[in-house]
Amino acid sequence: MMEKPILLVEDNQDDVALMLHALHNNRIRTPVVVAEDGEQALAKLFGAQNAQVQLAPALILLDLNLPKLNGLDVLRELRSNDSTRMVPVVILTSSLEESDRLQAYQSGANSYVRKPVDFEEFIAVAQQLGSYWLGLNQPAMDT
Amino acid sequence: MPIRMEQGKYVLQYFFLIWLPLTLLTVIVTSALMHNQRQMARGTAAIEQQAQVESAQSLLSSRLSRIQADALYLAGQLALMQSDEQATSTFETFQRYHPQYYQIRLLDLNGHEHIRVELTDGQPLALPSTRLQDKSQRYYVQLGLQQPVGSVYLSPFDLNMENGEIERPFQPTIRVATPIADADGQTRGLLVINYRGQYLLDALASLDKPNKAALWLVNANGYWLKASDPAITWGFMLPERSSANLSQQHVSLWSQMIREDNDGSAVSDDAMYRFVSVDFDPRNDIPLSQSLGKLYIVSELANKQLLGTSQHAGRIFWQAAALVILLFAMLSLLLARAIAQRRATEQSMASNEEMFRAMIEAAPDAIIITDTDGNITLANEQTTVMFDYAEQELVGQKVEVLIPTNLAERHVQHRSGYMMEPKSRPMGLGLSLYARRKDGSHLPVEISLSSIQTADSKLVFCAIRDATERRTTERKIRQLNESLAQQNNELQAVNSELEAFSYSVSHDLRAPLRAIDGFSKILQSSLEGKLDAQETDYFNRIRKAAQNMSRLIDDLLMLARVTRAEVKLASLDLSRTAAAIAERLQESQPERRIDVQIEPNIRVQADPALLGVALDNLLGNAFKFTGNTAEPRIEIGRIDDPEGDVVFVRDNGVGFDMSYADKLFTPFQRLHSASAFPGTGIGLASIARVMNKLGGSIWAESSEGHGATFYMRFKRARSEQ
Numbered sequence: 001m002m003e004k005p006i007l008l009v010e011d012n013q014d015d016v017a018l019m020l021h022a023l024h025n026n027r028i029r030t031p032v033v034v035a036e037d038g039e040q041a042l043a044k045l046f047g048a049q050n051a052q053v054q055l056a057p058a059l060i061l062l063d064l065n066l067p068k069l070n071g072l073d074v075l076r077e078l079r080s081n082d083s084t085r086m087v088p089v090v091i092l093t094s095s096l097e098e099s100d101r102l103q104a105y106q107s108g109a110n111s112y113v114r115k116p117v118d119f120e121e122f123i124a125v126a127q128q129l130g131s132y133w134l135g136l137n138q139p140a141m142d143t
Numbered sequence: 144m145p146i147r148m149e150q151g152k153y154v155l156q157y158f159f160l161i162w163l164p165l166t167l168l169t170v171i172v173t174s175a176l177m178h179n180q181r182q183m184a185r186g187t188a189a190i191e192q193q194a195q196v197e198s199a200q201s202l203l204s205s206r207l208s209r210i211q212a213d214a215l216y217l218a219g220q221l222a223l224m225q226s227d228e229q230a231t232s233t234f235e236t237f238q239r240y241h242p243q244y245y246q247i248r249l250l251d252l253n254g255h256e257h258i259r260v261e262l263t264d265g266q267p268l269a270l271p272s273t274r275l276q277d278k279s280q281r282y283y284v285q286l287g288l289q290q291p292v293g294s295v296y297l298s299p300f301d302l303n304m305e306n307g308e309i310e311r312p313f314q315p316t317i318r319v320a321t322p323i324a325d326a327d328g329q330t331r332g333l334l335v336i337n338y339r340g341q342y343l344l345d346a347l348a349s350l351d352k353p354n355k356a357a358l359w360l361v362n363a364n365g366y367w368l369k370a371s372d373p374a375i376t377w378g379f380m381l382p383e384r385s386s387a388n389l390s391q392q393h394v395s396l397w398s399q400m401i402r403e404d405n406d407g408s409a410v411s412d413d414a415m416y417r418f419v420s421v422d423f424d425p426r427n428d429i430p431l432s433q434s435l436g437k438l439y440i441v442s443e444l445a446n447k448q449l450l451g452t453s454q455h456a457g458r459i460f461w462q463a464a465a466l467v468i469l470l471f472a473m474l475s476l477l478l479a480r481a482i483a484q485r486r487a488t489e490q491s492m493a494s495n496e497e498m499f500r501a502m503i504e505a506a507p508d509a510i511i512i513t514d515t516d517g518n519i520t521l522a523n524e525q526t527t528v529m530f531d532y533a534e535q536e537l538v539g540q541k542v543e544v545l546i547p548t549n550l551a552e553r554h555v556q557h558r559s560g561y562m563m564e565p566k567s568r569p570m571g572l573g574l575s576l577y578a579r580r581k582d583g584s585h586l587p588v589e590i591s592l593s594s595i596q597t598a599d600s601k602l603v604f605c606a607i608r609d610a611t612e613r614r615t616t617e618r619k620i621r622q623l624n625e626s627l628a629q630q631n632n633e634l635q636a637v638n639s640e641l642e643a644f645s646y647s648v649s650h651d652l653r654a655p656l657r658a659i660d661g662f663s664k665i666l667q668s669s670l671e672g673k674l675d676a677q678e679t680d681y682f683n684r685i686r687k688a689a690q691n692m693s694r695l696i697d698d699l700l701m702l703a704r705v706t707r708a709e710v711k712l713a714s715l716d717l718s719r720t721a722a723a724i725a726e727r728l729q730e731s732q733p734e735r736r737i738d739v740q741i742e743p744n745i746r747v748q749a750d751p752a753l754l755g756v757a758l759d760n761l762l763g764n765a766f767k768f769t770g771n772t773a774e775p776r777i778e779i780g781r782i783d784d785p786e787g788d789v790v791f792v793r794d795n796g797v798g799f800d801m802s803y804a805d806k807l808f809t810p811f812q813r814l815h816s817a818s819a820f821p822g823t824g825i826g827l828a829s830i831a832r833v834m835n836k837l838g839g840s841i842w843a844e845s846s847e848g849h850g851a852t853f854y855m856r857f858k859r860a861r862s863e864q
Contacts, residue, residue: 014658021665065650094653096700097646117656117693119664119686 004058005031006134009041009074010092011066015115019061019092022119022126030058030134038069042077045084057087059133062109064093064100072107079108088133153486157479165471173464180456185415188449189408192356192417192442196406199350199358199440200419206343207317207423207435210336211295213241214319218334221249221323227258231269234260238267245314246337249323252288254279257332278335282433287320287333296320297423297435300340300360300368302380309380315340315368317435344369347440355448356417359441365389365397371443400439415449417442509607514600517542517558529609531581542605547579565594565603575614578607587614638707645703652696660689691821698825701756702810705832710750712837714860717745717754717790721779724758728766737769742780747788747857749837757833760826761792761853767820768796768851787839788857795850799843807843830855 006023010016016034023032033055035041041062047054060078064071071091078084090111091104101112113129116122217237224230234247238260249258256275260267278284283298290296298318303310317338325331344360347369351357357371365388366379378387389397396409396416406419423435503510509526513519522537530537530545537544542558543551570576570590577585587610595602667674667682674682718741725739747754762777769775772795782789799807799814806812808831813824830853834841838858845851 012654012658014661015654018657018661018665021661094650094657095646096649096697115653115657117653117660118690119657119661122657122661 003030004056005033007033007035007041007044007055007057007060009035009038009060009062009066009071011036011063015063018119018122019126022123023130025123026127026130028126028130028134030130033057037067038071038074041074042069045078046081056083059129060087060089061092061129062089064091064095064104072103075104075107075109090129090133153483154476154479157482158475161478162472162475165475166468169464169467169471173460177457177460180460184449184456188356188415188444189417191352192408192415192444195350195352195356195358195442196417196419196440199347199360199442200421202346202350203343203360203421203438203440206346207297210317210319210338211297213244214295214321214334214336215293217247217336218321218323221332221334222325231258231260234258235267235269238262243339243342244336245339246335248278248335250278250284250333250335252330252332253277254281254284254288254333283318283320283335284333286429286433287335288322288330290320290322292322292324292328292330294321296429299432299435300362300438302377303337313377315344315377317343340368356442356444359439359443361389361400361439361441363437363439368438396441400441413447414443414445416444506606507608509609511537511542511545511605511607512595513542513603513605515562515603517555520602526607529580529586529607530578536581545578545607547577547585550577561592561603562594562601565592565601567591567593570605576610587611589613641703642707645700648696649700653693656689656693656696660686663689695823695825698823698829702825702829702832705753705756705829705836708750708753708836710753710836712748712750714746715749715751715754717747717749717758718743718779720751720754721758721762724755724762725777728762732766735766735770735775737766737775737777740776740778740780745779745781745788745790747790748860749857753833753836757830757855760830761855764826765792765794765796765851767822768798768815769794770796770820772796782854784856786856787859790855790857791852792855793850793852798845798847798849798851800847801845804843804845808841 008016008019010019020032023030033044035044041060044055045057062071062074066074071093075089075091078087078089088110089108090113091109092113092115093100094115095101096114104112111133113125116125217233220233221230224233230249234249238244238247242262242265245262247260248256251257255277259270259275261270262268283296287296296319298316298320300315300317303314303316317340319336319338321334322330323332323334347358347360351371358369359367359371360369361367362379364379367376367387367389370376375384375387375392378384386392389400393411396411396418399407399409400418400420404420406417408418409416418439418441420437420439422437424437429436503521503523504525506523506525509529510521510523511519511526512521519537519540519542522532522534524534526532526537527534543554546554568591570592576588576590578588578590579585589608589610591606593604595604663682663685667679670678721741722739725741729735729737729739765777766775769777774795776795778791778793780791780793782791797815797820803814807814808827810828811824812828813822815822831841834855839856841853841855843851843853
């Protein structure tokens with residue numbers, strides 16, 4: 001059976017590359033599907049007209065500041081849909097704003113992680129994501 | 144209380160002014176009444192005296208006429224008698240019924256007593272012939288025998304003699320003799336009757352008025368036959384009383400009695416007199432000493448007696464007068480008090496009016512007083528200055544002269560409307576009012592009206608204030624308010640821009656830095672082993688610069704957050720917050736050992752988030768700047784200060800040069816090199832802004848190399864102040 005992917009919703013291609021590198025650096029082999037904005041993310045998940053696959057990710061890494069549909073809107077959509085209600089969502093953002101953190105948790109985020117500028121710290125964050133979120137949610141047959 | 148004393152003085156003054164004349168008048172009137180009363184008493188007494196002497200005169204005349212008639216009657220009877228027995232019996236009978244005749248005798252022509260009947264123990268008794276005497280030598284016998292038949296001789300009124308001595312007790316006697324004729328008309332004998340004069344004297348005495356006028360009977364020689372004092376009577380018969388004579392004791396009265404033949408009156412120092420004479424021998428053909436002749440009746444009214452009655456009346460008069468004077472005194476006192484009070488009231492009214500006028504003149508407003516018809520009755524000096532009129536020009540004018548001409552007509556209606564319900568109120572009710580000067584120009588005014596009810600009329604009190612300045616000020620305030628509102632709007636716009644800016648900064652500015660740092664690191668890793676030391680250093684510098692800029696952005700965002708924050712003050716435990724921060728800092732630098740001493744239970748008025756920012760920065764600084772100290776020590780405590788709660792944070796780090804103390808709290812100001820103590824220079828600026836937002840303040844003390852102390856003053860809760 002194919003491994004459940006990570007859905008990374010991130011518009012900044014630098015951040016996407018860094019995250020992929022950090023995951024790789026931590027030997028996390030889980031496939032990563034990237035959505036560049038909120039609409040794309042929802043299309044990939046719920047199969048809009050131009051999407052071929054209906055995705056069931058193991059983890060969603062969601063940026064807040066997204067074009068078109070922002071991160072909080074995506075999160076609310078996920079939490080209102082039965083098929084995605086239980087998928088862990090980690091908010092991954094640059095924002096230090098207390099209000100952003102509060103709103104994220106109120107809208108159903110499982111965690112809120114600030115993207116550090118220092119790349120070594122970034123790698124540490126990715127390592128934590130892998131060991132905690134992916135490890136805990138691994139299906140029983142894969143262990 | 145000088146006013147009261149003065150009033151008392153006036154009362155006394157007015158009292159005497161009223162009372163003394165009244166008293167004087169009362170005394171004069173009483174005296175006049177007294178005098179009048181005395182005169183009337185004298186007049187009354189004179190009339191009484193007149194009546195008294197007239198009564199006495201008629202009594203005397205009638206008694207003596209009667210005596211004469213009796214003598215003639217008895218003589219007539221004797222003429223018809225034939226025998227002596229018959230005559231004696233007639234005498235006895237007659238005497239029994241007429242006891243006033245105590246001796247009745249019949250004498251013969253020789254003067255010998257022939258029959259003699261005497262009243263003895265009240266009974267007539269005829270003397271025996273042996274006791275009959277010869278009386279021929281007696282003057283009354285001789286004079287009696289000389290009388291023609293039918294006429295009667297009356298002897299002087301004197302005391303009876305018996306055997307040559309005056310009979311005692313005194314027997315006042317008048318002897319009456321008349322000849323007795325026979326059938327031919329020849330004198331045959333003489334009838335002699337002794338009249339008991341006491342009867343006459345008693346009858347006269349009955350006319351005496353007790354305690355008033357007393358009657359005297361005086362003979363022609365001035366001797367008293369009857370007087371109020373019996374000791375002065377019969378002076379002509381008793382040698383020891385020979386001086387008891389009117390000619391000696393009442394000289395002027397006596398001379399007047401002699402002169403005024405018939406009757407008259409006289410006044411002496413002691414008494415009032417009324418006298419009248421009765422002549423029983425008008426032909427004067429018998430010597431005075433041998434006949435009854437002329438008798439005087441005198442009424443004497445002693446002044447003592449007269450005064451007796453008028454003195455009684457006088458007492459009553461004076462008592463009445465005293466009562467009246469007392470009454471006047473009370474009335475005068477009441478009147479004096481009323482007058483003094485009125486005077487005081489008048490004075491105080493006068494001074495009130497002066498004060499009222501002075502107050503009106505002192506007022507900074509123009510003040511006008513009008514009557515109910517709008518006529519100006521008073522205008523103060525301020526009015527003349529404000530409107531450029533003289534006071535005389537305004538008084539008597541209608542108040543409309545001060546009103547803009549286009550409004551004057553309507554004002555007349557307003558004015559009568561106000562008089563219907565005259566309450567104190569500002570005029571115009573929020574309208575901008577204008578008044579008219581003498582030259583016709585208008586000035587903005589504020590007017591307040593009130594009505595004054597005086598004793599006789601109603602007045603309107605009108606205070607006018609020049610509102611030019613106030614209206615200008617109001618306009619300025621309005622403009623300022625408008626510009627303030629505009630600035631506020633702009634500020635709000637800037638604020639929301641700032642918010643959007645900081646949001647964007649926090650998201651978007653950091654991403655490139657992350658890319659710079661991340662890709663540098665990745666590049667550095669993949670070129671591992673191919674880079675020389677300098678190239679590795681360059682990579683490190685790129686990454687360090689990116690990380691520094693990220694910290695700078697974080698600090699700037701913190702400063703912006705502090706600036707925007709809404710402050711919610713509460714009483715917070717600063718000690719606990721500080722301890723938590725210190726613990727976290729220790730954990731972040733486990734290789735360092737720092738002695739942190741925090742005074743427990745320091746409570747301050749602060750916002751939790753802002754207090755956290757301030758302590759974060761202060762303790763962070765303290766940790767940072769003790770980095771090179773051998774035994775680092777940080778102390779947090781409280782200082783008693785009257786102006787608020789002061790909390791200090793002291794370290795034994797590098798400290799700073801106090802000459803830069805004023806730059807300490809400016810953003811981006813650094814006193815140490817970034818290589819020695821990395822930092823952005825925003826931390827202290829943020830603390831200063833926090834303390835400012837909390838209504839407190841911050842300052843610092845230090846010297847280079849000897850640590851630094853930062854002081855925070857927190858505002859006290861209102862109830863604690």
